Amino acid sequence: xxxxxxxxxxxxxxxxxxxxxxxxxxxxxxxxxxxxxxxxxxxxxxxxxxxxxxxxxxxxxxxxxxxxxxxxxxxxxxxxxxxxxxxxxxxxxxxxxxxxxxxxxxxxxxxxxxxxxxxxxxxxxxxxxxxxxxxxxxxxxxxxxxxxxxxxxxxxxxxxxxxxxxxxxxxxxxxxxxxxxxxxxxxxxxxxxxxxxxxxxxxxxxxxxxxxxxxxxxxxxxxxxxxxxxxxxxxxxxxxxxxxxxxxxxxxxxxxxxxxxxxxxxxxxxxxxxxxxxxxxxxxxxxxxxxxxxxxxxxxxxxxxxxxxxxxxxxxxxxxxxxxxxxxxxxxxxxxxxxxxxxxxxxxxxxxxxxxxxxxxxxxxxxxxxxxxxxxxxxxxxxxxxxxxxxxxxxxxxxxxxxxxxxxxxxxxxxxxxxxxxxxxxxxxxxxxxxxxxxxxxxxxxxxxxxxxxxxxxxxxxxxxxxxxxxxxxxxxxxxxxxxxxxxxxxxxxxxxxxxxxxxxxxx
Ligand SMILES: [Zn+2]
Numbered sequence: 001x002x003x004x005x006x007x008x009x010x011x012x013x014x015x016x017x018x019x020x021x022x023x024x025x026x027x028x029x030x031x032x033x034x035x036x037x038x039x040x041x042x043x044x045x046x047x048x049x050x051x052x053x054x055x056x057x058x059x060x061x062x063x064x065x066x067x068x069x070x071x072x073x074x075x076x077x078x079x080x081x082x083x084x085x086x087x088x089x090x091x092x093x094x095x096x097x098x099x100x101x102x103x104x105x106x107x108x109x110x111x112x113x114x115x116x117x118x119x120x121x122x123x124x125x126x127x128x129x130x131x132x133x134x135x136x137x138x139x140x141x142x143x144x145x146x147x148x149x150x151x152x153x154x155x156x157x158x159x160x161x162x163x164x165x166x167x168x169x170x171x172x173x174x175x176x177x178x179x180x181x182x183x184x185x186x187x188x189x190x191x192x193x194x195x196x197x198x199x200x201x202x203x204x205x206x207x208x209x210x211x212x213x214x215x216x217x218x219x220x221x222x223x224x225x226x227x228x229x230x231x232x233x234x235x236x237x238x239x240x241x242x243x244x245x246x247x248x249x250x251x252x253x254x255x256x257x258x259x260x261x262x263x264x265x266x267x268x269x270x271x272x273x274x275x276x277x278x279x280x281x282x283x284x285x286x287x288x289x290x291x292x293x294x295x296x297x298x299x300x301x302x303x304x305x306x307x308x309x310x311x312x313x314x315x316x317x318x319x320x321x322x323x324x325x326x327x328x329x330x331x332x333x334x335x336x337x338x339x340x341x342x343x344x345x346x347x348x349x350x351x352x353x354x355x356x357x358x359x360x361x362x363x364x365x366x367x368x369x370x371x372x373x374x375x376x377x378x379x380x381x382x383x384x385x386x387x388x389x390x391x392x393x394x395x396x397x398x399x400x401x402x403x404x405x406x407x408x409x410x411x412x413x414x415x416x417x418x419x420x421x422x423x424x425x426x427x428x429x430x431x432x433x434x435x436x437x438x439x440x441x442x443x444x445x446x447x448x449x450x451x452x453x454x455x456x457x458x459x460x461x462x463x464x465x466x467x468x469x470x471x472x473x474x475x476x477x478x479x480x481x482x483x484x485x486x487x488x489x490x491x492x493x494x495x496x497x498x499x500x501x502x503x504x505x506x507x508x
Pocket of ligand 1: 126128129147148149150151152
């Protein structure tokens with residue numbers, strides 16, 4: 001196996017991240033843990049985007065400096081990541097000197113070679129989103145034009161700005177996307193980029209602002225601060241020690257190009273057009289792929305801090321536990337259409353899959369092993385049956401799904417043998433076998449089958465539920481952290497522990 005570099009989009013530090021902003025981190029963490037399980041040398045980067053007008057305004061409202069403001073929000077973000085067991089290797093903040101100094105050099109280099117030039121921009125500006133829109137992009141209403149993204153009023157604005165010459169890279173970008181079907185995933189997103197942006201023709205985009213000051217200054221033109229694209233997207237290489245002069249750090253040499261940038265669908269075009277355009281201009285190889293997940297909706301509506309229609313990972317984890325939250329988010333997020341998250345849905349899914357299926361299988365199997373064999377289940381020969389065959393086949397199908405980043409499918413595969421093993425208990429009725437001493441070997445085969453099913457699940461479900469699967473493995477007498485090639489043991493020495501997935505019974 002080889003090196004594997006994964007990143008989350010860096011959430012904007014204007015407000016505490018909600019469950020939707022946390023999804024990148026959960027998804028990236030599960031994939032990083034899976035790649036480690038497969039033996040890869042994994043590097044996992046996350047961080048915070050800390051500049052821009054919204055941070056400046058929130059800080060003013062709070063009566064603190066922008067730096068003090070983002071110090072607070074980013075600390076909160078990191079505590080949520082920790083609570084969610086997001087096991088990153090590095091957390092980069094765009095206000096850090098190691099980031100700013102490199103970004104300044106990048107900007108200067110791009111300017112010196114003519115990829116960044118000065119011009120003027122006129123358009124419709126959405127203040128809260130810091131985004132410009134053209135006449136054809138804004139939505140016309142009776143009260144005036146509104147933002148196509150957030151629906152709030154836009155204002156006509158003209159400002160002097162630096163542009164990045166994306167148009168110069170249009171042909172190369174189109175050819176790259178054409179030649180590398182894996183570059184934009186899933187496929188529906190690729191079509192969106194090709195039909196929505198490549199075919200109509202790529203425009204140069206604005207990379208500086210004079211309307212606010214909380215940003216990385218353009219050193220040769222102090223009226224300007226850098227806008228989010230050069231500032232934030234470059235975190236993926238500055239964190240590794242990229243240097244525009246070529247004196248790269250060891251991490252950059254080892255891990256770049258990135259294997260997958262995990263992002264939300266809202267920042268797709270910036271990651272698949274703007275970012276690779278800048279990398280081409282810098283002469284840096286492009287990331288292998290960008291995977292855009294859809295959004296979480298809540299009861300059909302968008303999650304939004306302003307509307308109060310919002311859920312925080314920290315509250316959910318406190319109420320339902322980390323395993324439940326990670327399992328729900330990764331099991332229920334569809335590939336292209338948006339997913340739905342509410343406390344009711346989360347409780348129902350976790351009670352069905354985790355408490356009833358997996359939790360019950362574990363507690364029944366381990367209880368019976370202790371009752372009938374004092375926890376020592378060592379059959380004379382390893383049994384062969386339909387359930388064990390399903391375990392093996394499901395593991396292979398699970399790997400195919402994980403390799404193609406289809407986590408929903410992978411979790412369905414991982415849970416298949418668990419449901420089958422629960423039926424196997426009813427079919428074989430071990431409590432009847434236990435009454436006849438000459439059936440002891442047959443009873444051992446049944447219990448071995450159940451425990452082996454749990455062992456397999458503890459491997460495949462480990463990337464999604466590392467806490468609960470670690471505990472399950474200790475109850476099964478196995479090392480807490482699995483390896484992918486772990487062979488089925490001769491037998492099991494089990495010991496009952498805490499109930500892994502208590503049924504959630506609270507009134508909702
Ligand atoms: Zn807007």
